[in-house]
Amino acid sequence: MLDYGFVIAGFGGQGLLFAGKFLAYAGLLENREVSWLPSYGPEMRGGTANCNVILSDGPIGSPIVSKPNVLMVMNGPSLDRYENSVYIGGRAFVDSTLVTRKIVRDDIYGIYVPATKMADEMGISGLANMILIGSIIRQTKCIKEETIVEALKKVIPASKANLFDANYKAVRAGLDYEVKEDSYGNDIRHDW
């Protein structure tokens, strides 16, 4: 099956599990097969958090993403840990405010978005996660743009509905942020 497999990683509290859930809900709305697998336990409490998300047009085998074609990282240790796992030709989306180094590999693409700085400047601190998600949607077309609003409504709990606007603004900012990438628009899905 041709799939998108995401690993989304960083510090606990950066909204990484939420960002992954957003993608999963978007996939569900598009009637695709989806899975979302969070890290749990002391890993999360100790500072690092990550989740694996799969969006697929066919049945999903394992929900564990050992070779992501989309990696999103919001801290240095996560880039160190996952860079080598990215599938050849895959994309690594890096919050360049928080991660100072570039990717080392030359067979994957690095996309650097100063998401934390952008969020601070826009007055939506804490939503760098969704800016990166916007950039991922722009560069990989993993979900349709028209699904974004509905997926946000699904993933934001009713008690926090007032946060919709800020989240939408963040995704929008990521969508509009131009990055330099040679392979823009290439289909990066692959068989697992």
Add this chain to the structure above:
Amino acid sequence: MSEKVLMKGNEAIAEAAITAGCRHYFGYPITPQTEIAAYMAKRMPKIGGTFLQAESEIAAINMVYGAASAGKRVMTSSSSPGISLKSEGISYLAGSDLPAVIVNAQRGGPGLGGIQPSQSDYFQATRGGGHGDYHILVLAPASVQEMAALTVKAFDLADKWRMPAMILADGTIGQVMEPVTFDFDIAPAPEKPWATTGTELRRPHNIVNSLCLQPEELERQNFARFDRYAQVEKEEPLCEEYLTEDADVVVAAFGIAARVSKNAVDEARRQGIKAGLIRPITLWPFPKANFAKLVGKTKAIITVELSMGQMVEDVLLATKCRIPVEKCNRAGGMIPSSERVLREIVEASQGGEIPW
């Protein structure tokens, strides 16, 4: 809830139990299954049910015994060390022929172990777990949808055979979120004339008990129970076979290990290797017939488990050791990768040395 929703495996178990008519849940928190208790705490009071966080696992399982004696659909859940604590109570449930559902979202052991996913309670679950001659029904879901479907089935089977039923899940399937629907045909629970519901002065007392001091009578009970188990072994085994028909190498795995293995089998097929997957859905009764059918056809079996190798013994028994079996296992909370399973398949297909 007939629409497709995204849910964690643990939440799906809780919702499915409620759908199946379970109105009594007794538990004690432990990672990685606490979402079950949290869900029950939220829902039960709204639908006239009981949610009770007991003072310990032992208390919780004995509350289950009480509710089951009264003929109610009742559930408890825990993870590995907590299930060990409940094992005395499970033996008492079996000795009293009581239906109840117990969920074990396994984590690495032994002892207090860790909190990452494991399948190392296979022996404990399929051999009963507590003292005495008994079995419980053991169901092994491999997806969130199955977490729901098998929970409903567990209640039905437990009532049908008057046995405790266990959902043997693991940390991964408990935590993963996938689409699930709750479109189940729920059969009403059967009449339970043995339940202690009050005589209303119209019938003799019902007594639910596992104490029996006359050895002749206790032996009779044991034989009668095993006659029933033989019936269960005939009627209830469940198994998924994937591409096994012409397979030279068959991977045997359940739960999350089967999901990982399926990827490897697909990749092996792409490489031209005739690989297949056999996935027991009931671990007790073990689908022996499905394995026996492989004898004379399959050149090698690879068992993939999140343990040092436990189900492998049932595979050897079911095939009467007539197919070489190779283990591919991780333990302590680690999960074998699809790539590693693939390597084992490739090796076995080339007729590599098999140490068994």
